[in-house]
Structure formats: C-alpha cells, structure tokens
Amino acid sequence: MKRIFVFLFFFILTASVHANNPSYSGLFAALDSIDEEHKEHGFAGRASFSRLHELIRKKLSTFVLSQMEAALVKRITNDWRRYTYLHDFVARKFTKLNDCEQKFLVASLLYEAGIDTIYGYSASSCHILASSNIKLYQLAYIYFQQNRYYVLAPNGISEQIPDIALYNFGDEGRMLNFEFTVAAASVGNMIDEKEAYAELNSQDRFVFSPQKMAFFKTHPQMDYIHYIHAPMSEKLVRNLENSLLPALSTMDDWHVAQALMDYIQYNIAESKDVIDGSHEKVQFMEETLFYKKGDCEDRVILYAKLLNLFLKRPMLLVKYERHLALAIALNDYDQWQIRLDGKKYTIADPSIKNGRVGDLMSSLVGETYVVRKINFP
Structure with a gap:
C-alpha cells in the first residue's frame, strides 16, 4: 500500500x-x-x-x-x-x-x-x-x-x-502502445481486436534466410527511392497482412498512418550505421525487420513500404541536410504540411520519439528541404 x-x-x-x-x-x-x-x-x-x-x-x-x-x-x-x-x-x-x-x-x-x-x-x-x-x-x-x-x-x-x-x-x-488500437476499435468485435493487437506487437514473425541477408549486406548502395521500390516476397506480404491488417482495418487513414508509425517506433530501435566515416549503410526493408534496428532513412523506407501496402496514399520523400522523413497526402489533417501540385502532404516522421503524424522535429523548423515524389507502380 x-x-x-x-x-x-x-x-x-x-x-x-x-x-x-x-x-x-x-x-x-x-x-x-x-x-x-x-x-x-x-x-x-x-x-x-x-x-x-x-x-x-x-x-x-x-x-x-x-x-x-x-x-x-x-x-x-x-x-x-x-x-x-x-x-x-x-x-x-x-x-x-x-x-x-x-x-x-x-x-x-x-x-x-x-x-x-x-x-x-x-x-x-x-x-x-x-x-x-x-x-x-x-x-x-x-x-x-x-x-x-x-x-x-x-x-x-x-x-x-x-x-x-x-x-x-x-x-x-x-x-x-495500445492507445491507437483501443481508440479505433470496433465495439462489436472486441476479442478479435485484442488478438489482432497481440499480433501487431509480435517481433518474431519476420525470419529471413541467411543467404538472403548476406545478399542484402553485400549489395551496393543505391538511391533511397530504389530501396522503397524494391519488391517484397509474397511470404513477407502475407506475414505483414496477417500481423497488421486485422487491427488496421477498423481505422481511418490518419490512424492507420499513426498506427504504422507507432509500430516502427516500438519495434525498431534507433541505430547509427556509418560505414566509412561519412557514408551510411542504407538497409532494405527486410534488413530493418530482421535486425529490429535502423536510423532515419531505414525507418522511412520501412514506413513508406508499409504505408503503400496498407494505405496507398500519395507520398513524398522529404530530404533535409542531415535527416530523412516522409509526407503523406492526408487532406483533412492540418499540422506540418507541404503543398505540391495542389495536394497537401502531412509530415510523417517515424524517427521522432513518441511522435505523431503531423509532428516536425523542433531542430528542423525553418530548415530547407528537398522533396521527391514516390511513384509506386
């Protein structure tokens, strides 16, 4: 007592x-x-x-x-x-x-x-x-x-x-991080929602062969956009859908984006990966899921691929001098936004601790950035 x-x-x-x-x-x-x-x-x-x-x-x-x-x-x-x-x-x-x-x-x-x-x-x-x-x-x-x-x-x-x-x-x-699941849960399907949440937080579902991980590790470095467009295996897609879709299916677009951001923040540890004093080792999505760690560009690549799989909204890659983030076309949300070609893109940065869709790192306020459309096939 x-x-x-x-x-x-x-x-x-x-x-x-x-x-x-x-x-x-x-x-x-x-x-x-x-x-x-x-x-x-x-x-x-x-x-x-x-x-x-x-x-x-x-x-x-x-x-x-x-x-x-x-x-x-x-x-x-x-x-x-x-x-x-x-x-x-x-x-x-x-x-x-x-x-x-x-x-x-x-x-x-x-x-x-x-x-x-x-x-x-x-x-x-x-x-x-x-x-x-x-x-x-x-x-x-x-x-x-x-x-x-x-x-x-x-x-x-x-x-x-x-x-x-x-x-x-x-x-x-x-x-x-049950807040996003409970707040958006279907009242008539509470038990399924609870089980879906348990699946959402499973960190041991993604297992890849040593040969595949060795291939990724020795792969030459490429532009970020190539990692985002890299194809996923059917097995990985099925595992992701089985893990995440039951919970995400009850949510609106903003909550889906937030839930996927939360998933990355709580399952992918922050880790720097400088390989020669200046250049960073960019990871494929599978590497980030396998190692359960990554820095800002690794998290953004994973986030972009998850968003495309479950949300399918237009996205921008937002490149600052020392940081990488995403922006998603969520027209009904009014925090930090970028306007391009008549669309409003809301900043979504999975590297902000306890961050929410629409948050911008305080250190980036007023900083210049370059945007690039992510054109998924």
Whole structure:
C-alpha cells in the first residue's frame, strides 16, 4: 500500500504550480502537504480519478488553470484531436515534466472537458484512454490487468467496472502502445481486436534466410527511392497482412498512418550505421525487420513500404541536410504540411520519439528541404 501512495504522490506533485509563476518553474509542492491532504480526503485504499483531479485543481494557480482551460478549445469536438492538442500544449508548457507526468496533466484536462478518462501507469510507462464508450474501457482494463499497471479512473467508469478505481498489479511495466488500437476499435468485435493487437506487437514473425541477408549486406548502395521500390516476397506480404491488417482495418487513414508509425517506433530501435566515416549503410526493408534496428532513412523506407501496402496514399520523400522523413497526402489533417501540385502532404516522421503524424522535429523548423515524389507502380 505504501508503494501505491508513492506513485499517487508522484503524479499529484506534477500538477502543483506556484500562484504567480508564468514560467512554470515551480512545479513541485511540499510532500508533507500532499500527504496531509491525502489523509484529509480519505484516499487510503481507494482513490478515484475525479477526487485526485479535484486535489490537482486546488494546487493549480489561477494563471496556469486559465491557460489550460483555454487550451481545451471547445470548437475541437474530435476526442483524438483534442487529446493530441492537449498533449502538445502540455509538452510545450511543462518541459521539466517527464512523459508520464505530462500525460497525467493531459488526463486531468480531458476530465475537465467532460471526457471520461482512464489512466494507467507502471514504473516504466503510462497510457491514457479518453472516450465515452464503456466497452473500450473494458478492453483497456484487460490490457492494464494483463500487464500489471496501476489504474485510475473517474467514479462513473468505476461503477460500471467494479473496483477499477485503484488496482495494484505490481511495479513491472511493459511498454504498450495500445492507445491507437483501443481508440479505433470496433465495439462489436472486441476479442478479435485484442488478438489482432497481440499480433501487431509480435517481433518474431519476420525470419529471413541467411543467404538472403548476406545478399542484402553485400549489395551496393543505391538511391533511397530504389530501396522503397524494391519488391517484397509474397511470404513477407502475407506475414505483414496477417500481423497488421486485422487491427488496421477498423481505422481511418490518419490512424492507420499513426498506427504504422507507432509500430516502427516500438519495434525498431534507433541505430547509427556509418560505414566509412561519412557514408551510411542504407538497409532494405527486410534488413530493418530482421535486425529490429535502423536510423532515419531505414525507418522511412520501412514506413513508406508499409504505408503503400496498407494505405496507398500519395507520398513524398522529404530530404533535409542531415535527416530523412516522409509526407503523406492526408487532406483533412492540418499540422506540418507541404503543398505540391495542389495536394497537401502531412509530415510523417517515424524517427521522432513518441511522435505523431503531423509532428516536425523542433531542430528542423525553418530548415530547407528537398522533396521527391514516390511513384509506386
């Protein structure tokens, strides 16, 4: 129980701000005062998200609270875009907080906006699900339970899923990215969706012969576009479709692009591969899947081929001086975009840690770039 309260203290502390400090530098309250308020509000053994949220509100200054409420932007009615907007807002304003601390503030803001929010966290990771659909929460709860997460939820959700308000599943946390799957899941097909997610995260499905890997390793280096156009074997296509298609089939274009980006970020480790002091070894898609690592161009090649297989939208290769990214024709999305021949292409960079479709690396803002159309046959 002591360990549970340590975690709760940790997240409540993140929302504490001095009254007149627009620089957001005073983000931590005294631990003993938090402890006293815990005792006063009777959180021992069972704590609902709504009560913790009220405690956070008391700790927020009027200035910061007004800034956050303004960020809710009532005209944004899509839950996913609202979540993305709030996440970006908190990330910009609370730069000293880590990812889980920032997500806890986002969850509190979503609750403030009248959106039921379930928040799960462990020693190593954390997740938010915001929705009005109880079946999505039930599926999220299964994930939390199976992966030993602590869970916080509003009273309304707690009443429909008994004892969900606070569960101790232990400290061991495995990094999950279930958000995109659960948020877009088909309500009538929850079990299949859960199984599809397990397939989506399988890292051992792609096995290639030593002869083929030796061929790739000794292949002369080519222009990036040739790697993107390199043919895939029928077996690889089948494996990819069996792994990813069940989950992706319920999603719109933006969520498909985001899901594939997440898949790469969580399964392909970042790795530099300079071969002679200046030139890099560009990998074929199969090499990246086999070695489970790659740098920006390797991830972009894999991402482009997956997007073409599952989304089939026009794409651009975006080359900066020291970086490579993609841009996808998603006309209804309005973040970082490139306009070419009357089309709007949204930046999609699988190398940004915890990045989302539409994000641009801060170091690339204002940098010059060259674009090249990817003309798939």
